[in-house]
Amino acid sequence: MTSHKPSDPFKNASGGWGSLKAVTEILLQEHVAIDGSRVLMHQNKPDGFMCVSCSWAKPKDPHTFEFCESGAKATAWDLTAKRVGLDFFSQHTVAELNKWHDHELEEAGRVAAPLRWDPASDKYVEVSWQQAFSEIGDELKALDPDSAVFYASGRASLETSYMYQLFARMYGTNNLPDSSNMCHESTSVGLKQAIGVGVGTITLEDFDKTDLIFFFGQNVGTNSPRMLHPVQDARKRGVPVITFNPIREPGLVSFVNPQSPIEMLTPGSTQISTQYHQVKVGGDSAAIAGICKALLEADDQAVAAGQPRLLDVAFIQQHTVGFDEFAAFVRNTGWEQIETLSALSREALTEAANEYSRANAVIANYGMGLTQHRMGVQNVRMVMNLLLLRGNIGKPGAGPSPVRGHSNVQGQRTVGITEKPELAPLDKLSQQYRFEPPREKGLNTVEACEAILAGKVRAVFQLGGNLVRSVPDRFVIEPAWRNLRLTVNVTTKLNRSHLVHGAVSYILPCLSRIEIDMRAGQAQAVSMEDSTGCMHGSRGVAKPASEALMSEPGIVAGIALATLGQACTVDWTEWANNYALVRDAIAETYPTIFHDFNERMWTPGGFHRPIPAAERKWETKSGKAEFLTPTTLAEDPDVPTSQPDVLRLFTLRSDSQFNTTIYNLDDRFRGIYGNRMVLLMNEHDIERLGLSEDQEVAVETVAGDGIQRRVAGFKVVRYDVPAGCIGGYYPECNPLLPLWHYAKESKVPAAKSIPVRIVV
Structure with missing residues (x-):
């Protein structure tokens, strides 16, 4: 094992030949060098498929190679020539596979047929699709609906997600946790409180108009590398980039664009961060408070000298509430406390504030480095406080940019995947489908785990994902997971959740978004929402890994029909054979966002959902954007970390x-x-x-x-x-x-x- 000393950081820029080598290696590793290269040319293109990994925006004028190293790895992973079929399970019991490393499990290849766990042999055995649907339907009908959990990963399309939430609610539950619960729920809550909408307000075009870019707790080089293209363009225009991150990540330091022959053939690279502040873990609220404090102090000096204000006073007065309380808190917080909590000097934070005060339009990007904390919602609100001080929302080149993870994690929320009944259009669904949706709050991911531990949940349905590995407290959760009655997993590859299972367990292999989806003799397309709120169509281009695979909409429809019966007001069979009908239904439920959905889904660059805050319309309790006064700047007031060895x-x-x-x-x-x-x-x-x-x-x-x-x-x-x-x-x-x-x-x-x- 090799490691770099603090004085010897990674010497190469992100991107460049290192990324090209990594892409070549993954294509060879999965035995798809030729087919993979062909398929990648269609990735994130208007006539191709949207990447199955990150949710970063897709440009209307794509590059020749509109994919990054991470996206290419995800594509090769699904396109692999390796298969998990009957021969595989004839050789391996579940107990044996539980000893394998997670990498080995997925590296075994694509699951080729629907499978059911056989307790006698401790092996998965092949079943027909109809048998699987019928048996799952019987199991669900025997349960109290609120004892079943319907989890969705961010990979499912808008069409599948809409069908899934409708099925769960017709079945009788709002237990619809999703991957947002694990990462950006702090954004959904914090932005909703601050500006009235739980998503960011910027688009790709804003990067062409910004004067300053912040990064807080987001590793763009590995989590969303295509984002480096607009950031690099901004840097070439002289736009400063200020980064707050505990580790100096190469993607936030320098970048060589693999799309550029000049950059690839010369030793140069683009410096990304003009200021890089290695904030202490959990010190983000304190760091942002320090920037705000320095800005307020500089504004006071400007007033005393009769110079122009540094705060956007007109914006604050017209569009916000809570400024005076927040300003008083910041003024009363001492620099010593800020420096201790953030591990950054007053001089460093003042330098960031000075740069901020010179910029007219500022984008604030952030990731899970802010949201996955005890004070995660406050961290998000502090970013908003910073932007509101200078009116950096609702104007070109400015606004919050939460960088989401999985490819449609934001979109599935948009079409109803939520455990919170107030966020779903239940009255509209009731009128549209003539049923009474459940009105009680459902379980989020943490609450679902708590209910599994308490024995209150008897079934878990996973539409993608690998919950057993991703949830906290794994050593506590896994034994309880094995006590479930039913586990159903829609997947492309084998993972740990299939091995830690209930008494009745199914693995249902689905088509990847990369693959051609033929239904009733017609090639189907799906859609998803990127992290900037744009909707995109996606059409598979690769031959399916197996003739036995079924699409995600087809699987959801099959189980819904088997569970709800023919009397259901939804024609699940028609929807499964023609996804355009699903999009028509989505447009009827959400006309403001999805009107003319089928006609607009192929708009180059996607069509953008309306975001009132981007027009300075605030759908908050006060009717204005709201400053938050923190209760504390400490990372976690409930857990003492003052002991020297903690x-x-x-x-x-x-x-x-x-x-x-x-x-x-x-x-x-x-x-x-x-x-x-x-x-x-x-x-x-x-x-x-x-x-x-x-x-x-x-x-x-x-x-x-x-x-x-x-x-x-x-x-x-x-x-x-x-x-x-x-x-x-x-x-x-x-x-x-x-x-x-x-x-x-x-x-x-x-x-x-x-x-x-x-x-x-």
């Missing part, structure tokens, strides 16, 4: 990973090879705690709830992280995250700051 663990993803999918065990950007069981530690902490590099240690959570959470087998790696903080990979560190350690108000698991100690 560290803040934050989870990371590698450059060879997407969510729980691990393409290989290397992380070239961080210099980690062949091993994910590592702890990235500050060299002073290593010395202070009497440790040595490459030493094998265990980590245990400081929780105080009587449950011991310990994971052994980590190796210490000296790395440039703030003192008192350590980094470890997700999902390997999930057993250390208590289920109750989540963001206030949003219940997003607080994976970016877990109090732990190292045990030798």
Whole structure:
């Protein structure tokens, strides 16, 4: 294993030849070098398919190669020539497969036929689709609807997501948790409170008009690399980029565009961040408060000198409430406290404030580094406070930009995947389909896990995803998961959730979005929403991995029909054979967003959903944009971390990973090879705690709830992280995250700051 010392960071820019090599390697690894190269030419193109990994925006004028390294890996992963069929399960029991590494499970290949677990042999055996649908329907009919959970990953299309939420509600439950619960629910809550809509307000065009770009807790180089194209263009115009992140990520330092022959053939690269502040884990609210404090102090000086104001006073007076209380809080907060909590100097934060004060239009990008904290909603609100001070919302080139993860995670919420009944158009659904939807609040992901532990949930349906691996407290959750009556998994590949299963368990293999979807003799298309609120059509171009695969809409329709019966007011069979009918239904339910859906879905660059806040229309309780006065700037007031041996663990993803999918065990950007069981530690902490590099240690959570959470087998790696903080990979560190350690108000698991100690 290799590691970089703090003085020896990764020397190469992100992108460039390293990305091209990684793409070539994954195509060869999956034995699809020729077919994969052909298919990639259609990725994120108006006549092709939308990437199955991240949700970053798709331009109306795409590049020749409109894919990134991460997207190419996701495509190769689905396009693989490897198969999981009857021969595979004839050789392996579930008990044996449970000993495999997560990477080995998915690397086995595409699941080729529907499967049912056989308890006698402890193997999955093939079943017909009709048998699977009928048996699942019988199981669901025997249960109380509120004892079933319908989870959706962000990969499902708008059409599938709409059908799925309608099926669950006709069945009788609002138990519709999704991957947003795990990551950006803090955004959905925080932005809704601040500006009246739970999504960002910027589009790709805003990057052409901005004067300054912020990044807070978002690793663009591995999580959404195509985003580097507009950022690089902005940098070439001289636009500053200010980054706050505990680790110096290569994608936020410099970038070589693989699309540019000149950049590829010369030693140069584009510097991305003009200021890079390595904020302490959990110190983001304090850092933003410091920028605001420096700005207020500079504004006071401008007033005293008779110079132009630095605050947008007219905007604040006309469009906001709560400014005076927030300003008083910031003024009364001392610099010493801000510096201690953020681990950044007054001078550094003042430098950021000075740059901010010179910019007329500012975009604030942020990711899970802000949302996955106990104070995650407050972190989001603090970003909004910063933008509101200078009117940076509702004008070209400015606004909040929450960078979502999975490809349609925002879109599935738009069409009704939510456990919160107030966010779904229940009255409209009732009128449209002549049934009475349930009105009680459903379970989010954390609440679903709590109910599984309590024995109140008997069935879990996963539309994609790998919940067993992604949820917190894995060592506590897995035994309870095995007590479920029914588990149903719609998937393309084998994963841990298929092996930790209920008494009755099915693996239902679906077509990938990359593949041609023929229904009733016609090729079908689907759609999704990107993280800037634009809707895009997507048409598969590759031959399906198996003739036995079924589309996600077809699977949902089959189970809905088997469960609800012929008397249902939805013609599920017609919908499964013609997705245009589903889009017509979506347009009827949501006419403001989806009118003329079928006609507009192929608009180059997508068609944009109306976002009132982008027009300075505030659908908040007050009717205006709202400043928030923090209750505290401390990362987690409920967990004492003042003990010298208590560290803040934050989870990371590698450059060879997407969510729980691990393409290989290397992380070239961080210099980690062949091993994910590592702890990235500050060299002073290593010395202070009497440790040595490459030493094998265990980590245990400081929780105080009587449950011991310990994971052994980590190796210490000296790395440039703030003192008192350590980094470890997700999902390997999930057993250390208590289920109750989540963001206030949003219940997003607080994976970016877990109090732990190292045990030798």
